[in-house]
Amino acid sequence: GAVVSQHPSWVICKSGTSVKIECRSLDFQATTMFWYRQFPKQSLMLMATSNEGSKATYEQGVEKDKFLINHASLTLSTLTVTSAHPEDSSFYICSARELGKARYSNQPQHFGDGTRLSIL
């Protein structure tokens, strides 16, 4: 159980293109989803927290107009990298919090498999 599907797993596109990444919770409802960015050989850095039906909360230094997040349903959140440039190339990974899961659950987040984004 608790499977999070992230799509696409890998994308290469030209500079200036907008890229949409989907994060779906397949067998549970997710009120909160998190989006992380990971540069090669570095740690995961939280970009934003999205709650179903409301605006996302962005971490300091993350451009909200650059990284558009939509969480329209309890099972789907999307991250759109607008007008992507080579410096946006990175590994993006989402995670989802399961609705109703105890606050002290030993697994507060279930991770997708990530998306490797390469901007030429």
Next chain:
Amino acid sequence: AQKITQTQPGMFVQEKEAVTLDCTYDTSDQSYGLFWYKQPSSGEMIFLIYQGSYDEQNATEGRYSLNFQKARKSANLVISASQLGDSAMYFCAMREGIYGDSSYKLIFGSGTRLLVRP
């Protein structure tokens, strides 16, 4: 502010031997959770083990155990009987706060790359 420190960028271990990956943390919260994740080269994050701040016993999950020393604010991961498939990045993480959605945010350390030698 919460902080996670992993001081070992890379570690080698011989197959079948045990290895300890270090993690120290800093928080002013009394209630928090500590996690270890494994990230193979394919990129997915694999949950390994969890320790709650009020847990009196050290957590264990199969070959993984967590050496939790609360006074020293350390939560080291011990992998026993290392296998070749254990070669990966390992991240220590902490759940911050106890109220609201922020209680589900995870803060990650910089990671340790473990290489198991045959």
